[in-house]
Amino acid sequence: MDTSLKDSIKAEYNKRFPQKKFIPGESVVPVSGKIFDAQEMIGMTEAVLEGWWTEGHVAEEFEKKLAEFVGVKFCTTVNSGSSANLTAFTALTSPWLGEKRIKAGDEVITIAASFPTTVNPIIQNGCVPVFVDIEMKTLSIDTSQMKKALSKKTRAVMVAHTLGNPFEVKKVRDFCKKHRLWFIEDNCDGLGSEYDGQRTGSFGDISTLSFYPAHHISTGEGGAIFTNNALLHKAIRSIRDWGRDCWCPTGKENTCGVRFNWKLGELPQGYDHKYIYSHIGYNLKMTDIQAACGLAQLKKLDSFIRQRRENYASLRKKLAKFHTYFDIVEATEKSKPSWFGLLLTLKDDCGFQRKDFTQYLNTKKIGTRLLFAGNITKQPYFINYQVPYRKIGDLKNTDKVMNQTLWLGVYPGITEEMIDWIAQSFEDYFEQFK
Ligand SMILES: Cc1ncc(COP(=O)(O)O)c(C=O)c1O
Known part of the structure; x- marks a missing residue:
């Protein structure tokens, strides 16, 4: 490719995607997103x-x-x-x-x-x-x-x-x-x-x-x-x-x-x-x-994985003190996850509901997600299509996840400032239960 075209793409990238300053409470803390530069373009x-x-x-x-x-x-x-x-x-x-x-x-x-x-x-x-x-x-x-x-x-x-x-x-x-x-x-x-x-x-x-x-x-x-x-x-x-x-x-x-x-x-x-x-x-x-x-x-993958692991470790450490309210998912024994997100499950007696908590985090511009379909057998399409299935036992833990689990982002776009903002917002929320 012509060098001048490459330079134009780089200039265009810099113009359209400038580095943004994070302003707590105003900037969004996403759960995920793509990280790219002019090379992809x-x-x-x-x-x-x-x-x-x-x-x-x-x-x-x-x-x-x-x-x-x-x-x-x-x-x-x-x-x-x-x-x-x-x-x-x-x-x-x-x-x-x-x-x-x-x-x-x-x-x-x-x-x-x-x-x-x-x-x-x-x-x-x-x-x-x-x-x-x-x-x-x-x-x-x-x-x-x-x-x-x-x-x-x-x-x-x-x-x-x-x-x-x-x-x-x-x-x-x-x-x-x-x-x-x-x-x-x-x-x-x-x-x-x-x-x-x-x-x-x-x-x-x-x-x-x-x-x-x-x-x-x-x-x-x-x-x-x-x-x-x-x-x-x-x-x-x-x-x-x-x-x-x-x-x-x-x-x-x-x-x-x-x-x-x-x-x-x-x-x-x-x-x-x-x-x-x-x-x-x-x-x-x-x-x-x-x-x-x-x-x-792919050229960035190793650094992406490293950043995800670092973000997960930092977020986990900063949220650990709130263990009376929720449990954080643990890495499976013998594993080294390349984390997609940080999952937490509210305790049965935490004193608040997940929907109120996620709505509160939303007002702080902190993105959350649920664990996908929750219990898939309870999704409308399973019921509407009368999907044939078998289940072993009552899927008690699956239902618990459907009702009490949420996850936060750890993707490479998450910065330490964002992690601090998440921890601060958690602190403020739990203040009311003290
Ligand atoms: C575990 C899992 N499998 C499959 C998919 C589907 O991938 P896609 O969105 O590329 O179709 C997803 C999507 O996020 C996923 O999390």
């Missing part, structure tokens, strides 16, 4: 000027670097984390897997304190989610309940590293191995998290990431799917790319060498491989423009 402009626009060599490079970072052989980029989950689960229903494929009516163990699109692919493929409870210390899957959830129809476990806190991933993996279940690791919130010294997203048969702006790195919209299994990788790409049988990269032809010599389904011999479909597919590809943004973000 230069990368995206370069991809626009190349004129390719769909998935191409930039996406390929992004996939290679992502796979290296997570520590998995194959990576496929997609247009969102939700698409990643949908493609990941659907790949396990591929006829290419023979007897091992998941079929409609099969059961999948998961949790109800979830983001909806961790659970939805199970339903969208005609399968039945079986909900186990979470445990309160980490708000992660209570692995001791998995055995109770097993039935003759169980075929998989699909669960997320909630807000970047790894669940007991080895226990889940061992359980899946023992009972010959597929293991799908939704790592959308956990890029850079580690369990027992190994990156999350590298344990499951398939794992996923999201690059929505709230996440560790952003491509605007975007996601990725990871696997070490070559056949699953092929199925993932087929389902992402209209369901096609052909595996040529976008814009390439005849990689198989026998493009006009295939005999599949009941199609005539020699039907163009480009138009042979072996799956009920979608088109969920990421564009090179998005991937160019992702490549620039």
Whole structure:
């Protein structure tokens, strides 16, 4: 790219996104957001000027670097984390897997304190989610309940590293191995998290990431799917790319060498491989423009993770003294989370309601979020569609989270001044109970 164009983009970036001074009570303390500079814009402009626009060599490079970072052989980029989950689960229903494929009516163990699109692919493929409870210390899957959830129809476990806190991933993996279940690791919130010294997203048969702006790195919209299994990788790409049988990269032809010599389904011999479909597919590809943004973000990833951990530690330390009112989520044993947010659960006898507290924080311009769908079985869509599901026990802890949990931001845009403002605002609120 011409140096003068690069300089113009840098100047434009500086003009549009000047550093803002934080004014407590006036400036917003967001829960999340994307952090970028002119490099993302230069990368995206370069991809626009190349004129390719769909998935191409930039996406390929992004996939290679992502796979290296997570520590998995194959990576496929997609247009969102939700698409990643949908493609990941659907790949396990591929006829290419023979007897091992998941079929409609099969059961999948998961949790109800979830983001909806961790659970939805199970339903969208005609399968039945079986909900186990979470445990309160980490708000992660209570692995001791998995055995109770097993039935003759169980075929998989699909669960997320909630807000970047790894669940007991080895226990889940061992359980899946023992009972010959597929293991799908939704790592959308956990890029850079580690369990027992190994990156999350590298344990499951398939794992996923999201690059929505709230996440560790952003491509605007975007996601990725990871696997070490070559056949699953092929199925993932087929389902992402209209369901096609052909595996040529976008814009390439005849990689198989026998493009006009295939005999599949009941199609005539020699039907163009480009138009042979072996799956009920979608088109969920990421564009090179998005991937160019992702490549620039990846260069910042290590510092993003470091900053998230520092912010989490500082916020946790400053809020610790209010322990009579709430419990702060704890990192799972043996884990090193790349935190997405700081979760706290109000004590039963704290003396106030979550809605009053979050409204109060809102007046202080401090953003809060709930733990996604709370108890997903109580969401209107579960009731309106009469989604079939099973649950183990009464999901008591899940309900507690639905009623009493909230989270605060620790993303790299959070500064020490903001953390001090959060702590000060907490102090002021609790003053009334003294
Ligand atoms: C755990 C989890 N899975 C999946 C998703 C969906 O990702 P996306 O918003 O990119 O579709 C999210 C979104 O935040 C998430 O938190």
